[in-house]
Amino acid sequence: MRYRPRHAMLAAALASLILSSLPAQPQDANSAFSALQAASDRLQAVVHDRRGTRTPLVGVEAEDINLLNKQINTLQGRYRSRAATTPPANAEYVDSLQHLVRLINLAAQESRPAESRAILKDVTGDLADKLGRGEVGFAASERPFRWEAQVTVKTMKDGNQVQGYFVYANPIRWQNADPRNPFSKLSSPTSRMLTPGRYEIVASKDGVVARRLADIGLAGPEPDEIEVPVP
Amino acid sequence: MKPPSFDEFKNSWALLAQLGVWLTSLVVVFVTEPPRLWPDADPPALLRFNQFVIAVLTGCVFVLFYQRSRRPDMRLWLRVTLASLAAGVLLFATYTYLTSYWTAEYDNKGMVVIGSRFTDLEQKWLAQHPEIDPGDATTLVRDHAGQTDEIWYRDELINRYLKISACYSLLVVTMSLSVLFVIQALRCSASEPA
Numbered sequence: 146m147r148y149r150p151r152h153a154m155l156a157a158a159l160a161s162l163i164l165s166s167l168p169a170q171p172q173d174a175n176s177a178f179s180a181l182q183a184a185s186d187r188l189q190a191v192v193h194d195r196r197g198t199r200t201p202l203v204g205v206e207a208e209d210i211n212l213l214n215k216q217i218n219t220l221q222g223r224y225r226s227r228a229a230t231t232p233p234a235n236a237e238y239v240d241s242l243q244h245l246v247r248l249i250n251l252a253a254q255e256s257r258p259a260e261s262r263a264i265l266k267d268v269t270g271d272l273a274d275k276l277g278r279g280e281v282g283f284a285a286s287e288r289p290f291r292w293e294a295q296v297t298v299k300t301m302k303d304g305n306q307v308q309g310y311f312v313y314a315n316p317i318r319w320q321n322a323d324p325r326n327p328f329s330k331l332s333s334p335t336s337r338m339l340t341p342g343r344y345e346i347v348a349s350k351d352g353v354v355a356r357r358l359a360d361i362g363l364a365g366p367e368p369d370e371i372e373v374p375v376p
Numbered sequence: 377m378k379p380p381s382f383d384e385f386k387n388s389w390a391l392l393a394q395l396g397v398w399l400t401s402l403v404v405v406f407v408t409e410p411p412r413l414w415p416d417a418d419p420p421a422l423l424r425f426n427q428f429v430i431a432v433l434t435g436c437v438f439v440l441f442y443q444r445s446r447r448p449d450m451r452l453w454l455r456v457t458l459a460s461l462a463a464g465v466l467l468f469a470t471y472t473y474l475t476s477y478w479t480a481e482y483d484n485k486g487m488v489v490i491g492s493r494f495t496d497l498e499q500k501w502l503a504q505h506p507e508i509d510p511g512d513a514t515t516l517v518r519d520h521a522g523q524t525d526e527i528w529y530r531d532e533l534i535n536r537y538l539k540i541s542a543c544y545s546l547l548v549v550t551m552s553l554s555v556l557f558v559i560q561a562l563r564c565s566a567s568e569p570a
Contacts, residue, residue, distance in 0.1 A: 316521035318501065340415060341483035342521030363483055363518065 177242035178221045184249035185213050188265075191253045205252065205265050213249075213265065216272035223276075245271060293338040294362025296369045300332040300348045300355070307375060308333055310348040310355075317358065320345040348373045396431030399552035410544045411479040411487040413537040415522035422541055426548045433549065434556065441560050447569050453561035460554035467547040474543060478536045480513035482522060489537045490517070491528025498527050 189210050248268050255261040300310045310332040313324035324347070328335040332348060341362030348355045355375040362369065400423060410422050444452060479487035490513045494502065502510050509515070520526050524533060 316523070317519040318526070340521045341485075341518075343515075343518045344521065360518075 173239045174224060174242070177239050177246070178217070178224065180246045181217050181242055181249070182214075182221075184246045184253075185210065185217060188213075188249055188253040205262055209262065209265050209269070212269055213272070216269060216276060220272060220276060241271070241275075294341050294369060295336060296339050296359075296361050296371060297334045297336040298328065298332060298346055298348070299334045299370065299372045300375045301372045302375050306333040310350045310373075310375065312346065312348045312373075314339055314344045314346050314359075314361070317343045317345060346371055346373055348375055350375075392431040392435050393427070395434050396427040396429075396552075399430050399434070399555060400427045400548055403548050403551040403555070409486050411475060411489050411537070411540060413489055413533065414524065415482055415488055415517075422544065426545050429545065430549055430552045433553065437553065437556055441563075445560070445564060445567065447564055447567050450561050450564035453557050453564055457554050457557040457561055460550050460557060464547060464550040464554055467543060467550055471540070471543045471547050474536075474540050478540060480517055482514065482517045488517060488522070488524055489533050489540065490524065491532040491536065493529050493532050494527060495525075495529060 188205065192205055192207075192210065245268050248264055252261045252264040252268070255264060296314070298312045298314075300307050300312070308331065311327070312332050312335050313327040314337075315322060315325045319325055326337065326339055326344075328337050330336075339361050342360075343363075344359055344361050346357045346359055353376060355373050357371065357373045359369070359371045361371075475487065478489060480490045482488045494510070502508055508519075516527050517524055
């Protein structure tokens with residue numbers, strides 16, 4: 146068959162399209178975290194270097210870098226703890242980490258202290274946001290962590306926690322049906338993840354049943370703590 | 377002629393993909409995030425699709441730009457810009473209308489698609505509970521903890537989602553193209569007279 150440049154061009158274009166549409170692999174997220182750590186180290190080195198040589202300081206203080214390192218370590222720790230059991234991180238998440246790397250590098254190069262500090266503030270703000278949402282960037286093939294809310298139920302009597310209640314949560318629509326979302330541990334306290342919604346929380350023990358209606362995950366990313374008074 | 381290397385292709389696509397991302401992000405500022413089919417669905421999937429389409433279309437448009445980039449072509453590009461802008465305005469109105477009637481707030485993380493035909497089970501439930509307002513979609517979705525297919529028929533939800541998504545994608549693509557067209561009109565106006 147005669148070689149045709151047009152065929153080669155089409156094949157190459159198709160291959161590049163397919164390659165670029167593949168999801169990010171776990172090592173991408175790992176290398177993004179490593180790059181983030183390396184950028185933070187570089188920034189730290191630049192700050193120390195400028196202090197040592199008495200040149201104008203980058204507007205970044207030691208506590209800013211400590212906060213940055215702490216955030217990166219916590220996020221990376223969360224990622225690693227979930228990496229074994231969940232699908233690979235999605236491309237957006239890896240992109241967002243790489244964007245943070247670029248921002249940290251920019252902060253290190255910036256000669257105006259106020260600008261440099263403002264850039265780093267953006268970075269730490271974004272990391273805090275990621276940590277607050279519990280977002281670790283896994284693909285949507287598993288129910289994404291960020292759409293579920295952490296709920297802790299305490300069974301209370303006369304202001305004190307009482308133990309040994311079986312707890313479950315049913316959406317209001319199914320409030321008199323069989324238990325739909327049982328908590329794996331007896332109270333109290335006991336926790337689990339639930340999709341946001343209006344629920345009836347039921348605690349039962351030896352024929353004693355206590356119920357309470359609660360909005361879960363509707364107010365924001367903070368974990369919900371529900372107290373169920375028992376007789 | 378020597379055929380282009382794979383790396384050259386990759387570089388061209390990388391540039392187009394970046395343009396696609398940039399244009400999408402530029403337009404998305406003016407348009408709300410697309411609704412979710414289910415509460416745990418992934419809205420960025422639609423955005424990624426749009427970025428891909430825009431990247432490919434940008435490539436096609438650049439071919440046209442090379443052929444028509446002289447000063448007299450400015451009028452043509454101005455007309456095309458206005459036409460795509462008008463289409464964008466129409467699509468925006470349609471998208472706003474559809475999202476107003478076909479979506480509901482659920483968990484403060486974006487809208488979810490709702491239906492109009494209740495499932496048999498839900499109809500029975502609503503008949504037993506006259507205190508529940510069937511028109512209050514937000515409360516219904518919350519009472520079902522986001523399981524919208526327990527409330528409305530799945531086919532209707534998917535149908536509505538596809539229509540809203542199509543409208544959203546067309547809107548983002550049209551507005552992105554109008555940005556490219558106006559840039560080309562400016563380039564033509566700045567070029568040397570024939």
